[in-house]
Amino acid sequence: MSNLIFLIPIALFLGALGLAAFLWTMKSGQYDDLEGAAWRILDEGDDKPKPD
Numbered sequence: 001m002s003n004l005i006f007l008i009p010i011a012l013f014l015g016a017l018g019l020a021a022f023l024w025t026m027k028s029g030q031y032d033d034l035e036g037a038a039w040r041i042l043d044e045g046d047d048k049p050k051p052d
Contacts, residue, residue, distance in 0.1 A: 025031070
């Protein structure tokens with residue numbers, strides 16, 4: 001039972017750390033273009049103009 005005195009604050013700290021990391025990723029714009037990465041992996045890159 002005395003272990004809960006240490007484990008509960010550690011769990012709260014880790015939860016707050018995870019929430020801070022999630023908010024940081026939201027602020028940095030990592031979720032702005034969710035479909036762009038999926039389309040870029042299918043693009044072969046052949047649509048560049050040919051040199052004259």
